[in-house]
Amino acid sequence: MTFELDRRTRRDSERRAVQAQDFFASQFARLAAEHGSMTAAGMAALSAPPLSLDVDGSVWTILRDGATVCARPGTVEDALVVTLSPAEFSDWAQNQITFNGLLVARTLQFRGGTLRDISIWDSLWITMLEGWPTVEAGLVFLDRSGAPLDLNASFTSRDDPAEIAHFLREAGYLHLRGWFDPADMAAIAADMDRALPHYAEGDGKSWWAGMNDGSRRCVRLQEFIEHSPTTARILSSDAWQRMRQIVAGQNRLAHVPVEGRIIEALFKPVGVKSGPSDVSFHRDCHLGRHAYVCARMTVGIALTPTSEANGLLRVVAGSHRVAMPVEIAKTEPYLPVVALPTEPGDLTVHLSCTLHESRPPVFAERRVMYTEMPLEPLDANRGAVDTSVGELRERVSDILRRVDGAVPAG
Secondary structure, three states: OOOOOOOOOOOHHHOOOOOHHHHHHHHHHHHHHHHHHHHHHHHHHHOOOOEEEEEOOEEEEEEEEOOEEEEEEOOOOOOEEEEEOHHHHHHHHOOOOOHHHHHHOOOOEEEOOOHHHHHHHHHHHHHHHHOOOOOOOOOOOEOOOOOEOOOOOOEOOOOOHHHHHHHHHHHOEEEEOOOOOHHHHHHHHHHHHHHHHHOOOOOOOEEEEEEOOOOEEEEEEOOHHHHOHHHHHHHOOHHHHHHHHHHHOOOOEOOOOOOOOOOEEEEEOOOEEEOOOOOOOEOOOOOOOHHHHOOOEEEEEEOOOOEOOOEOEEEEOOOOOOOOOHHHHHHOOOOOEEEEOOOOOOEEEEEOOOOEEEOOOOOOOEEEEEEEEOEOOOHHHOOOOOOHHHHHHHOHHHHHHHOOOOOOOO
């Protein structure tokens, strides 16, 4: 069965204030009946501690109860204790924010556990809310004929569109070879150099990183489309539209005008000491709102070569199907990790639920552009949309600048 791309189960129009007392008195039992056994299996497999939530002085603890989970007033020995305000709890209970989102915002308060425990509970909570398993024995990857899938496969524009769309849904990512002219990639790299003087740290449209020599370097350009006619031409081309149609498959993608912040250009310099440059394994939905927006697709356009020797994009195959915790992916992954070496003009595509990381360059700067392709909005979601997580992501550079030597948690 082809994996479903549209993961959206919640609407911003249905968001409301959720009180902790009411949640544990009524909603938790329903969730436990639906996903408690899956959550308990994840707790056992990952040696997760009980989770105690302290909300305005009242404490509830989620813990294993045989083959399922239960919630009890008060805390227990060896629990991970997380302190949330009533507003934070309401958002957390509705997947508007995650522990990781609060961690990145530097507002998470916890004791009695580790960052590994926090990461595990972020995955367990999405299991509890949405039925996305944290562990799954015997996960297999199959092509359309039922044969084992080659996780290192790449595709050209001449390959079967149905095979390409299937691979994305099965594995959670794509490597598309030679989709654009390398000469255009060189022109765009030159546009980045010409655009750089138009950006300054703190301008709200660029990210900056601290270097080993003490200097500050720009690593991300928003609104780059205004500075690169070649990029605008590519994003308006028939080849780009055909790629969109292929990866969309039976789903419908939102129309995004070729203007404003449609695409970002990234410098990957050698010698970054701190800041949001090459980020270790994370999901694009890991700050929150998975159930409202996933699965979006992120397309990377390689402007310079990437390789195992000098750094590249790595993905965790199947991590859109199994919610392996971020901290586990960094240290002891139990799903296949796949490297995606690229040449100028290649594309990478990953789902917003797929764990991925950018390995830092070793001897030569890399350059790449990224753009998102969201699903067409749901009718009930066309009104006011929560933008807090997106705004948090945009503030990452400023947050890290105020915390010396910090890096984003994913």
